[in-house]
Amino acid sequence: MVQSLDRQTIKQQALTLGFHKIGIVRLVPDDADLSSQTGLQQWLDQGYHADMSWMSDPRRQDIHTVMPDLRSIICVGINYYTSHQRPHGPEFAKISRYGWGRDYHRVLDRRLKALAQWLQEQDPHIKVRYYADTGPVQDKVWAEQAGIGWIGKHSNLISRDYGSWLFLGEILINLDLEPDIPHTQHCGSCTRCLEACPTDAIREPFVVDANRCIAYHTIENRDAQLPDDIAENLQGWVAGCDICQDVCPWNQRFAQETDIPDFQPYPENIGPTLEELATISVSDRDRRFRASALRRIKLKMLQRNATASLKTNTPKEQG
Numbered sequence: 597m598v599q600s601l602d603r604q605t606i607k608q609q610a611l612t613l614g615f616h617k618i619g620i621v622r623l624v625p626d627d628a629d630l631s632s633q634t635g636l637q638q639w640l641d642q643g644y645h646a647d648m649s650w651m652s653d654p655r656r657q658d659i660h661t662v663m664p665d666l667r668s669i670i671c672v673g674i675n676y677y678t679s680h681q682r683p684h685g686p687e688f689a690k691i692s693r694y695g696w697g698r699d700y701h702r703v704l705d706r707r708l709k710a711l712a713q714w715l716q717e718q719d720p721h722i723k724v725r726y727y728a729d730t731g732p733v734q735d736k737v738w739a740e741q742a743g744i745g746w747i748g749k750h751s752n753l754i755s756r757d758y759g760s761w762l763f764l765g766e767i768l769i770n771l772d773l774e775p776d777i778p779h780t781q782h783c784g785s786c787t788r789c790l791e792a793c794p795t796d797a798i799r800e801p802f803v804v805d806a807n808r809c810i811a812y813h814t815i816e817n818r819d820a821q822l823p824d825d826i827a828e829n830l831q832g833w834v835a836g837c838d839i840c841q842d843v844c845p846w847n848q849r850f851a852q853e854t855d856i857p858d859f860q861p862y863p864e865n866i867g868p869t870l871e872e873l874a875t876i877s878v879s880d881r882d883r884r885f886r887a888s889a890l891r892r893i894k895l896k897m898l899q900r901n902a903t904a905s906l907k908t909n910t911p912k913e914q915g
């Protein structure tokens with residue numbers, strides 16, 4: 597078994613590879629099953645996962661089943677904010693920031709792979725596994741434990757220096773590393789995100805019901821039609837939803853322009869019109885969303901989302 601590797605050296609290497617936040621969790625017997633104490637089972641029991649059946653994979657509630665000889669988790673965050681703003685007007689479709697540029701899975705994966713390889717070069721006994729929204733691991737829970745930020749009432753992880761515009765990933769490692777201190781909560785008495793959510797998807801602080809969430813319906817729901825109460829409240833969103841993050845004071849004050857060129861938006865993704873997306877062709881979609889996370893949204897879903905938004909987003913005639 598490998599005995600030690602300096603945590604500052606690891607953090608420096610992660611920064612060099614372009615990560616913006618790095619923190620470490622050491623698993624000790626007492627909190628080894630923290631992933632089973634997060635409220636995930638309760639969330640599943642309520643049916644809040646909608647038809648994302650993969651959320652009930654039991655490994656998600658016991659990180660040791662993902663990697664039996666796991667000792668520590670190196671958590672990373674990468675800032676994806678750019679200062680672009682969506683144009684105003686009911687004719688425009690809203691695409692959430694996570695989907696403006698290159699697919700974040702690819703951007704994180706490349707860097708996580710490089711960090712994992714570097715770790716293994718330090719000692720041949722080191723074993724690693726890495727994930728960025730790609731495995732049965734609760735990314736936000738571990739990031740909070742690693743001191744990267746705290747889980748806000750909208751359920752996204754917020755950092756003091758970048759707000760919540762961070763993608764998260766982690767490297768699981770068979771090595772005891774010096775841990776960071778878990779982050780404290782800084783939402784205080786604020787309830788802006790709960791009040792702003794147009795579909796009341798944040799059922800109580802920290803708990804999002806996917807059945808009511810615009811992000812779920814525009815990205816994951818494959819039905820031919822959206823439920824009426826979602827369609828009526830889309831407010832122009834066709835790919836994800838940023839409302840609860842846009843209203844958060846931490847994002848308004850602390851968002852910073854990313855230095856990752858891959859996250860610069862494809863120009864056509866900031867303000868397409870609902871009309872053009874409602875009838876978008878396969879070839880146009882493939883061209884616009886090349887190497888984008890939005891490829892998860894099938895052509896018919898994108899057309900459905902834009903069509904539904906068009907119906908409810910048209911300004912009422914003046915009487």
Ligand code: B12
Binds near residue numbers: 732761763
């Ligand atoms: C399923 C999922 C979704 C679903 C469900 C959302 C949800 N809140 O669970 C849908 C499709 C709706 C969705 C939407 C979005 N998602 Co999403 N999603 C995930 C995924 C795959 C799992 C999240 C999960 O475990 N949910 C289950 C519930 C039970 O967990 P939870 O929300 O974390 O809430 C519980 C805990 O927070 C716990 N809790 C609260 N405080 C504390 C404190 C402690 C100490 C502990 C232990 C627990 C705890 O109590 C809550 C209730 O049980 C993660 C990737 C991953 N592998 O983790 C990405 C992830 C959460 N998504 C992400 C993003 C970017 C989004 C969107 C912003 C995209 C968009 N713009 O449309 C929206 C945000 C919507 C929202 N307000 O949550 C990022 C968030 C990054 C960040 N800074 O937090 C993640 C982490 C992907 C990544 N690797 O970057 N997502």
Ligand code: SF4
Binds near residue numbers: 797811
């Ligand atoms: S992403 Fe949109 S619909 Fe989902 S909880 Fe946030 S504001 Fe509500």
Ligand code: SF4
Binds near residue numbers: 750782786790843844
């Ligand atoms: S809007 Fe307020 S309550 Fe919601 S996550 Fe941000 S600080 Fe927390």
